[in-house]
Amino acid sequence: MKYDFDVIIVGAGPAGAILSKILAEGGFRVALLEKKKREHIGYPWEITIEKKIFGRISLKAPDGGLSPESPEYYRFFAENRNDYLEMKSEDDAIYYFYHDKLNQYLISLALKRGVHFFDQHDVGELVLSEDHACGVRGERKILFATKQFTMTAKIIVDASGTNQVLCKQTPDDFMIRTPIRDEDWISAWQEVQVISPDKISACKKTLSISPGIAYLQVGKYHAYQIIHYRRDNTLNLVFGASRGKNIPTAHEQCKEFMEAYPFFKKQLYGGGKNLILRRSLGSMAGNGFVCLGDAACQVVPTTGSGVASGMYSADIAAKAITNAINSGDFSIKTLWDYNYGYQTKRGAILASYDIFRLFLQHLTHKEMKSIFDSHLVKDSNFISLYSSNKIVYNIQQIFENFSTFISHTELIPIGVQMVQAIRDTQKILKLYGEYPPAFNINHFHKWQQQVNSLFLRYYPSKKK
Secondary structure (H helix, E strand, C coil), X not given: CCCCEEEEEECCCHHHHHHHHHHHHCCCCEEEECCCCHHHCCCCCEEEEEHHHHHHCCCCCXXXXXXXXXXXXXXXXCCCCCCCEEEECCCCCEEEEEHHHHHHHHHHHHHHCCCEEECCEEEEEEEEECCEEEXXXXXXXXXXEEEEEEEEEEEEEECCHHHCCCHHHCCHHHCCCCCCCHHHEEEEEEEEEEECHHHHHHHHHHHCCCCCEEEEEECHHHCEEEEEECCCCEEEEEEEEECCCCCCCHHHHHHHHHHHCCCEEEEXXXXXXXXXXXXXXXXXXXCCEEECHHHHCCCCCCCCCCHHHHHHHHHHHHHHHHHHHHHCCCCHHXXXXXXXXXXXXXXXXXXXXXXXXXXXXXXXXXXHHHHHHCCCECHHHHHHHHCCCCCCXXXXXXECCHHHHHHCHXXXXXXXXXXXXXXXXXXXXXXXXXXXXXXXXXXXXXXXXXXXXXXXXCCCCCXX
């Protein structure tokens, strides 16, 4: 078959842009397709990325103009801000970026490497030849009209985000299609508001906030709320809310906050969307097909942050795709190296976070408050679960000490559940370490069943 490109990547977010750049640098003919206009790509909110990610992909971080003021400290609490856990910001380990500006920067790097960029190309169909992905179809916008298009390539990549445009159309034998449960979604919203000069003192006093500190309320609507007062007299507001009856969306929460505290002059920027909170898909590769970023659920399960994981996985996917094209074998057997490389490292750690995320999500607000009020957990260990700044695993040390736990008899039922969750995070780490190193459908199904059976105890519904 004669192909138009070596690789077609659908979605020009950070993961897709980085993957296209790496592959183009390797001499491949790469098409990067995006449904939005070039200037509209990216979101009007802020993100954090581990500095080591840039080192991994040999990318120099952009200088100036792309970074907002970062917090000096994080304070985590359930209800009372005086009962908090505190963590100093690790600016030496992370970068803060405006999402849209970073996204545009990464696209510009891809274009410099010779990537063929097609904006306003809305992909709607995955083209299959027998059991291999080989192309895409969709509509491209031309002024006020649309025109159908078809493109073919040796390997197709879905980097379309939470829409999972192509993943949802993959054949059963790709083992990629995975229904996302309601418990695994949150609505998220961020706004940065300028405080009116004559109301700065009232704002600080009423909200009990100090410059340089980000106040993160854990468990609010089974998600989180963040207030960060910046030294330029702006307030960074972040809201998250799980799905459920009588739970306001994150945007609705923000509106309620603004009405309750009318201290603001104008909004600088803001926006939101629904985010996936869960471990990555069990398999992210098929015959002639790869998915990554949010499309593969590669996010920090406690926050929904996925840019760093998408950039990390782009490096691994690029190596597997390169081997596949160079060998002339585009099958899942060759592309399986991508699965193994991600799942046994970052995928394993984030899957362990997912276990603990589900445990915390099912606590009542009262139960969450009691954990904080009793000072039952260590600052750094608990906080790391809510951080995309430094992906490490230390959940097993979450208790200050067992005697503290025993002294709070009312917490024993919660403590027993917490101990079980900690044990299960250990089990899931071990399971991910045993991810099949080579494609074997029987070995994969056995692994998947073991993982699913462990996670099922954390869902009210027992449906697989």
